[in-house]
Amino acid sequence: MTAEQIIFFLTGALILVSALMVVTTRNLVHAALWLVSTLFGVAVLFASLDATFLAVVQVVVYIGAIAILFIFAVMLTRRNLLDKVPQTNAGWPWAALVAISAFAGLVFLVGQMPNAGAQKNVVFGDPLMALSMALVSPDAYVLAFEVASIMLLAALVGAVYIANRK
Amino acid sequence: MEFLSDPIKVIYEWLMLTFTGWSWAGWVSSLVINLLAIVGFISAIMVLDILLVWVERKVVARFQDRLGPNRVGPFGIFQPFPDIIKLILKEDITPEGADRVPFNLAPILSLGSVLFLWAVVPLASRIYGVDLNVALLYLVAAGSIGTLSIIMAGWASNNKYALLGAYRMVANMISYEIPMVVALLIPTVLAGSMSLKTITEAQSTNGGVWFVLVSPLGALIFLIAAIAELGRSPFDLNEGESEIVSGYHIEYSGMKFGLFYAGELLHAFTFGGFVAALFFGGWHGPWAEQYPLLGAFYFVAKAMFGYWVIMWVKYTVPRIRIDHMLAFNWKFLTPLAFALLMVTAVVHRVLLDVPTWLYVAGMFLSNVILVWITVEVLRAQARREREAKASAQLAAAD
Amino acid sequence: MVHLSWYIFLSAALFSIGLYGVLARKNAIAILLGVELMLNAANINLVSFWRYGNNALMGGQVFSIIVFAVAAAEVAVGLALVIAVYRSRNTIVADELDLLKW
Numbered sequence: 001m002t003a004e005q006i007i008f009f010l011t012g013a014l015i016l017v018s019a020l021m022v023v024t025t026r027n028l029v030h031a032a033l034w035l036v037s038t039l040f041g042v043a044v045l046f047a048s049l050d051a052t053f054l055a056v057v058q059v060v061v062y063i064g065a066i067a068i069l070f071i072f073a074v075m076l077t078r079r080n081l082l083d084k085v086p087q088t089n090a091g092w093p094w095a096a097l098v099a100i101s102a103f104a105g106l107v108f109l110v111g112q113m114p115n116a117g118a119q120k121n122v123v124f125g126d127p128l129m130a131l132s133m134a135l136v137s138p139d140a141y142v143l144a145f146e147v148a149s150i151m152l153l154a155a156l157v158g159a160v161y162i163a164n165r166k
Numbered sequence: 167m168e169f170l171s172d173p174i175k176v177i178y179e180w181l182m183l184t185f186t187g188w189s190w191a192g193w194v195s196s197l198v199i200n201l202l203a204i205v206g207f208i209s210a211i212m213v214l215d216i217l218l219v220w221v222e223r224k225v226v227a228r229f230q231d232r233l234g235p236n237r238v239g240p241f242g243i244f245q246p247f248p249d250i251i252k253l254i255l256k257e258d259i260t261p262e263g264a265d266r267v268p269f270n271l272a273p274i275l276s277l278g279s280v281l282f283l284w285a286v287v288p289l290a291s292r293i294y295g296v297d298l299n300v301a302l303l304y305l306v307a308a309g310s311i312g313t314l315s316i317i318m319a320g321w322a323s324n325n326k327y328a329l330l331g332a333y334r335m336v337a338n339m340i341s342y343e344i345p346m347v348v349a350l351l352i353p354t355v356l357a358g359s360m361s362l363k364t365i366t367e368a369q370s371t372n373g374g375v376w377f378v379l380v381s382p383l384g385a386l387i388f389l390i391a392a393i394a395e396l397g398r399s400p401f402d403l404n405e406g407e408s409e410i411v412s413g414y415h416i417e418y419s420g421m422k423f424g425l426f427y428a429g430e431l432l433h434a435f436t437f438g439g440f441v442a443a444l445f446f447g448g449w450h451g452p453w454a455e456q457y458p459l460l461g462a463f464y465f466v467a468k469a470m471f472g473y474w475v476i477m478w479v480k481y482t483v484p485r486i487r488i489d490h491m492l493a494f495n496w497k498f499l500t501p502l503a504f505a506l507l508m509v510t511a512v513v514h515r516v517l518l519d520v521p522t523w524l525y526v527a528g529m530f531l532s533n534v535i536l537v538w539i540t541v542e543v544l545r546a547q548a549r550r551e552r553e554a555k556a557s558a559q560l561a562a563a564d
Numbered sequence: 565m566v567h568l569s570w571y572i573f574l575s576a577a578l579f580s581i582g583l584y585g586v587l588a589r590k591n592a593i594a595i596l597l598g599v600e601l602m603l604n605a606a607n608i609n610l611v612s613f614w615r616y617g618n619n620a621l622m623g624g625q626v627f628s629i630i631v632f633a634v635a636a637a638e639v640a641v642g643l644a645l646v647i648a649v650y651r652s653r654n655t656i657v658a659d660e661l662d663l664l665k666w
Contacts, residue, residue: 008566012574019578019601023585028593029321033268035597036314038578042604045574049615054628056303058607061632064310064343066600066639068336071317073643074593075329077650088588089659095587099580106576115616116569124620128299128360134622141626148633155637163644165651 007048015041026087032070039063050123053131170457172292207295211284215432219246221470222431222477229481256420261324264417268322273418273425275315280433282308287439288363290449290461301362302350305440306343309395312433313339316414319426323417331413334488335404339395341495346391348503352384353377353444355511366448370455375526378445381510383533385445387503389475392437394495396430399480403488438472439465446472502540509536571612579605592646592656596639603635 018037025031039062046055088095110116124130134140169176178199185195220235220243227234235242260269285295286304298304313336320332354360356377357368368374378385394401404413415426442448446468449461486494513532517525578601585598607628614624650656 002565004566008570012570015574016577016581019581022597022601023581023589023594028591029265031594031597033318035600038601039604042608045571045608046611049571049611050619051611051615051625051628052298053300053303054607054611054625056300056307057629057632059307060303060310061636062600062604064307064313065340066636068313068317068340069639069643070593070597071321072333073646075321076647077593077656087590087594089590092588095584098587099584102583103576103580106579107573110569110572110576113569113572116567116572118568118616119565120616121619123615124618126299127619127622127625130620130622131625134626135629140622144626144630148630152633152637155640159640159644162641163647 004048008045011041011044011048014038015045028074028087029071032067032074035070036063036067039067050127053128170459173458174293207284208281211281211432212428214435215428216246216250218431218435218473219249219428221473225474225477226481229478250424253421253424258420258422259417261417263324265322265324268318269417270422272315272319272322273422273429275318276312277425277429277432279308279312279315280429280436282311283436283440286362287436287443288366288448289465290458291367291455292458293462294363297361297363299359299361302354302360305350306347309339309343309346319418320414323414325417327412328414328416331404331416335397335413337488338397338401338403338491341492342391342394342401342499345387345495345499345503346395348500348507349384349388349391350444351507352381352388352510355507355514356380362443362448366443366450369447370450374447375522376445376447376450379526380529381445381506381533382530383502383506383537384510385441387499387506388444389441390499392441393476393479394491396434396437396476398430398434398476400483400486401491402480402485403491434476435469435473438474438476439469441472441475442468502536506533506536509533568612568616571608571616575605575608575612578602578608590657590659592649592658592661593643595658596642596646599642600635600639603631607631 015038018034018041021034022031022038025034039058043055043058043063046052046058135145136142181199181202182195185198186192190198223245224234224242235245238244238248260266283305286298286301288294316332316335316339320328320330320335323329353365357365359365359368365377369376397404404415415423418426442465448468449458449465451461451464454461454464509532510529513529517528520528582598582601582605585601586595587598589595589598610624610628610631614621614628617624646656649661653661655661
């Protein structure tokens with residue numbers, strides 16, 4: 001049981017327990033806070049996979065912006081402050097069945113993969129520098145980068161317009 | 167003598183020798199040494215935090231033309247200890263209907279988000295926690311955790327004023343993160359890396375210049391954004407006593423409030439340290455490379471100077487209204503920061519291979535020209551508004 | 565000695581939990597929370613395939629960054645829609661938003 005495995009198990013347990021609490025808790029603000037815990041576990045997982053830039057961007061974007069947006073939206077849309085009613089709709093057994101069969105299907109597919117038992121290679125070069133070059137190089141992903149920024153601009157304008165009190 | 171030139175290595179090797187002498191395995195002793203280092207470093211920072219309480223009260227007193235604490239010990243230097251004892255002895259009230267876990271977790275996360283920052287701060291050329299190559303983004307990430315703790319505090323208090331204060335404070339903090347990130351990109355462009363160790367080395371070794379001379383406007387924008395992130399005056403709507411009593415601090419009593427207060431002071435000192443590391447050369451000074459402890463002393467001195475500037479602004483300028491604050495950010499500071507980043511990047515690239523004095527003069531001149539253009543734009547707009555108001559008054563008087 | 569398949573199991577489990585959240589919850593914001601979980605599961609998959617495969621190719625990480633941007637945009641627009649719907653209909657329970665049914 002190496003240290004790497006222990007860290008993976010602890011982080012995986014944190015992520016899955018927090019995700020289960022997100023989808024089952026009745027109090028929506030608690031659900032948003034459990035989402036923060038899940039996102040933090042995913043950031044730790046990214047850091048253990050040597051994707052340090054992605055780990056930090058996960059904390060900044062997801063926890064620092066998206067989770068806070070969720071908490072604000074929950075607080076702005078509370079018609080009644082009663083959080084004791086069940087939060088699942090009528091078809092929840094079917095939903096559980098679909099979720100479990102999706103998980104079973106994915107696990108079966110993993111069993112079919114040839115390199116499922118692969119080990120980690122040595123990290124090649126400096127991932128941060130390679131990532132930054134890939135994002136702005138015309139041979140690589142600069143078009144996707146620019147289109148993503150235009151999409152964010154469109155989303156920003158759209159969100160402000162939709163939520164504006166006319 | 168070797169202790170003076172590389173203290174951390176000497177201490178590490180001595181501890182390793184001791185632990186393996188007690189026949190512990192290699193990885194166990196390494197783990198224990200790391201844990202001891204973390205605990206020791208955090209303890210040192212918290213002791214510094216206690217000192218900061220005294221510094222704050224003395225400085226605010228002098229700015230307000232009075233003496234400050236001078237009874238407990240020489241110059242009142244032991245004043246924080248009665249404060250701490252008072253806070254610990256106070257009754258710990260949890261309001262009825264408050265959400266217990268977020269209510270108790272919020273002050274811990276608030277202080278924790280500041281302690282996280284000290285892992286990447288380079289105290290000297292060979293004294294630092296870890297050399298993260300994304301250290302500046304880590305700074306912003308730790309700020310995000312602080313923002314989360316404020317929302318938790320505001321909501322879990324079950325109090326309208328706390329929630330309002332938390333909303334305003336969070337709107338403030340997430341708005342001012344943008345000019346802060348852009349201002350943080352300026353030392354990144356100038357030094358070529360986001361790692362704080364590389365940035366301080368770029369300012370100190372072989373003919374490096376302090377970045378405040380190269381980009382004073384960048385330092386100013388970072389300082390303004392940092393003061394807004396800290397929630398200090400003039401951006402401290404959270405503490406408008408006549409408006410919302412004490413914002414999200416309302417329902418916290420005793421040591422929980424002490425954690426918030428100590429966290430705020432330590433956060434201010436940490437940002438003073440970041441201004442020092444990013445723009446004033448960090449630990450750079452005469453003989454700082456040979457004697458890392460001297461470098462650490464220089465760093466703390468510069469961080470104290472940055473903290474003093476932040477306090478100076480706090481006790482001089484009145485509080486700004488929320489809509490003025492947000493307008494200032496989105497309509498002035500963010501466009502200015504982006505313009506400065508573009509100008510810095512272009513001029514840095516153009517002047518890449520010229521001798522140092524010409525480079526510094528060129529960058530400084532570009533900053534001055536940008537400030538002059540900004541001032542001219544603001545004056546033209548103010549003149550337009552004045553004339554529009556004057557003509558409206560004339561039309562109304564007829 | 566963590567195998568690649570462990571990471572894929574983790575992301576499959578997270579994806580299934582998110583799928584359950586989307587299908588079984590009443591509140592529109594809770595549905596968006598489930599979507600966030602699914603996006604994070606996809607991200608874990610992308611980054612672990614980057615790490616365990618040829619990690620000189622940056623496609624995995626770039627794709628992951630684009631997923632961050634898309635998730636942020638989707639949450640912003642989605643929550644703006646939820647707030648607008650709440651203002652006019654005074655409810656965000658997904659079952660009660662049925663004006664467009666035939």
